[in-house]
Amino acid sequence: MLLLLLTLIFPGFAQTSDRPNIIFILVDDLGYGDIGVFFQNERKALNDRSEPWIMTPMLDKMANEGAMLTNHYTAAPVCAPSRASILMGVNQGHAHVRDNQFDKEIGDNYTVADVLKSVGYETIAIGKWGLQGKGEAPNWPAHPLKKGFDQYFGYIRHGDGHEHYPVEGIYRGSKEVYEGYEIVKGLDKSYTGDLFTAKAKDFIISHQKEKADKPFFMYLAYDTPHAVLELPTQDYPAGGGLNGGMKWLGTPGHMINTASGEVDSFTYPEFANATYDHDKDPNTAEVAWPTTYQRYATVSKRIDDQVGDLLQLLNDLEIAENTLVIFTSDNGPSEESYLPKEYANYTPEFFNNFAHFDGIKRDVYEGGLRTATIAYWPSQIKAGTVVTSPSISYDWMATFADASGAFAPIRTDGVSLLPSLIGKGKQAPSEIYIEYFQNGKFPNYSEFLDSHRGRKRGQMQMIRKGDMVGVRYDIKNQEEDFEIYNVLIDPQQGNNLAVENPALQKDFKSTVLRSRIADLSAPRPYDSALVPALELGKVEKGLQMTTHQVSSAWIPAEIGKAISKQLVDFPSVEKVTGKGNLVLWQGYIKIPQGGKYTFKADRKESHFFMRIHDIAVLDGNFETTNSPEGSVYLEAGYHPVKIYLLKDDATPQLELSWKFEEGPMEMISSEFWFR
Template identity: 35%
Template sequence: MKLLTFILLIVLANSLPLRASEPPNIIFILADDLGYGDLGCFGQKNFQTPHLDQLASEGMRLTNHYAGCTVCAPSRGCLHTGLHTGHSYQRFNGKIELRPDPQDITVARLLKSAGYHTALIGKSGLSGNTANGKLPNKKGFDHFFGYTSHAAAHRYYPEWLWRNGEKITYPTNHGKEGGEYSGDLFLAEALDYIEQHREGPFYLHLSLQQPHADLSVPQEWKQPFLGKFEEVPFKGDHYRSEQHPKATFAGMVTYLDHSVGQVIAKLKELDIDNNTLVIFSSDNGPMSEGGWHKNYFDSDGPLKGGKRDFYEGGIRVPTIAWWPGAIEAASESNHISAFWDFLPTACELADVATPPGLDGISYLPTLLGQPQPEHKYLYWEFYEQGGKQAVRWGNWKGIRLNVSADPNGPLEVYDLENDLAETTNVADANPDIANQLAKFMEEAHVDSGLISFKKKK
């Protein structure tokens, strides 16, 4: 009996993550403008995403997870800093970058202090647009390869990219067309990085461009979908022209799926999968631009809205967490969480203190099937299209539009438990709920020195 007990203890010990003596590697893979309904495991029927579906079947779907905002730069700023857009510095797209330390301390800086090697590959979320190719290194990333300008990241055939402050040129590329696809470059860099740092611990933020416009993917990824859909050719504007937008979009998402599959395969090949947490998500809801519209493939799934909206389709994003031996396979959580929760989650994994004053709450307990502290509410603000605010409080959702014209204007109120698609504004029937949501908006918003809701004079 003693021998049997001893054997069982050994088996159990080997099946658990080695959190105390061996902090896990952390990989956060971020898609760009991928909608809640764009993956097979979240309901997509027009094309298949087998690698991400497999990730979900081996891990956990987070069905109530939210992006930091409804466009790129502010959303990613929340991911890096653990602050929502009522408190963060980077609240808008454009020429802005996170400030030097000790301001805007990033998750990379904190993990680096805990002994992690840190890398950012792809589209930097540390700036909306900057010519400073060393910015990611200065903000805590030991290694950086990619774009520091989100406008430049609209192009899949870059004339140049940054690698640790050095400009790497691609003479055969011309922005909208070329010989070297950025996705191939980023995937190769990521696989090489994992290979080099297999001993760990490492933190890799792999920030991919697909399926953001330009609509662009190598021909072999588009080819299987040609002739399958009724197409409306796009003549081009700021974005490249494309004769087959639907086939190209399907090819872009399947390319994205392939890239994730390659990362997982590398972890398994190196036998480090059991000590690596992989999180996959998207920076905001689905776009309708560059020849694409979210309605073509029902990219918002059961939700309403898309990019630049604060309806659920604009901010609720398809999210998967995978950690063999730690996260229960084929599990699902409806825990209400957001991008600003990633920093405290990573800190808890690395056994490093989370800085005070942040908005995030670690969701590591959810991943491990343990009791989970909950948010009082989630908050967002957005400065385009007249200004917008949103709050989620339990199953209640409040949205205020035209904030710049009327900062104290009426709220739309939705009961997400009974109306996930936000079809019926129930503010008039629930005045106390509307008032409480408005109070949360006032409480959560701190004026920014860079941008304001105030109407321009």
């Protein structure tokens, strides 16, 4: 009877497309240790009254019915660069937004939304953005509607996301919520976590009424539990999904069904009445949790309720089976609570939000980067799946492309995680590389190792291969060694294995240089370090040229088997004789003298891309009318190269040039190409 009723209400009800809906839920500053099944349940089981805990039943249920990714990393330990890498599918060595570049434009290239939109997805971004660039509102150069999203609702500016009541502005003043390019009026008493949930539900319900045969992609970026730790107006509405929970009313002054009562007033009773053994003496009376931690627990449980509400809606609409939902955080836990002076400052020590790791937000030890990540897709992901293989947040572009049948662009540094999630196919290893700069110091928490506490952050790097992680803090030059840890058996990173692993040390130092390109807006002390050449045996003159047939509007990351193969002296379109619209030249470029090389590609309105090692040296895949240039510091010797040209024009052209240091630009002749 319910199915019949829903079918009448929603024409085309129960989506039949084999392309899943995709919901990417990104929360702000939630630590790996905040989620029950990842850590808090363990604290509860110990029943140490001096170590309080938070329960997350809805997220636990989601994890138990889906997959837990226990070795998943964020691309950066702070929000703006982390989000930029997610949306663009690249590591921080290739991202346009790095370090603390809040409100910088995300860059002109393909986003996850562009990729999914190319195969027919309706796209919407809800919540915190912070990647819009300079300009007068609302004409920002990187507004979400200019970056592949059909709809947008939320906070554009990074700083607005510190305040969870747009109108009342309890701690940081009133803020602006945008719907598209227009400021939304009448958001009185609208707690943002509730507001964004209500809007998300409203979109899904409307979509199923009007476009049920079309898949959708939702980027749902909450601004909680980050920043001010403001409380909701009231308890979470009973029920969930179609029959309860959050509701979008759309009436100015009463936009959602919790926009009433007292702002910043509601604490869940289990936290308001909670006590703990503050002095670790069971013979003395317990005391109430400090108000600050009642607030944090309430904000976190609210997220749990909101996610449970959304999942219930998917079930009520009978689209859960064909919807892939990802839940993750942008970085590790924060101590930045922005509370009034009458409240104690928040510290992750109270709940150990960093779990068994050392580090918090802005650190590149595990606590700042490891994120509690859940994937839910009932028809494809087996309940109780635990993915232990390492992965990173810029893998999601390739994963979503794989799930939807779209083409991830060649620029992406990520790999599809679908084989690990659904248990089919061979999982390619993730390339986990992170760089970041911050002038602060490592927290002086008693739970952290003495060797870490108080050390300067400065320029930092992290790389992981298998179970081994390399970390560098306060880097002054490329010659400095990585600390090396086996994080499988040493998650707190206390046993530095660098001395025992000289070969791995050399590999880490080489790999980080082969995985990034310098950005003048985020200078690094290793920017001008020479990328090591390969030690090769016998080589021959020329390159291997193959042609491929692709149906993508851009050069895709996966190009399939070659249609034709031939040997050529140098990259030239005139030499192409085989069928196919994509040409790939690969082999080695011989660098005659170590130093700075600037490459340039002149082409005729064709998609073009060139990698040296894993460095995206020339990217003409998004903008096809310019002549892309890129500079990289190379050691003398042989360096692997891949050059791609998508023949969009009937008479394509290509000329590759280079210059050494500040010398003249000249064509790269055949004497420098090898295979």
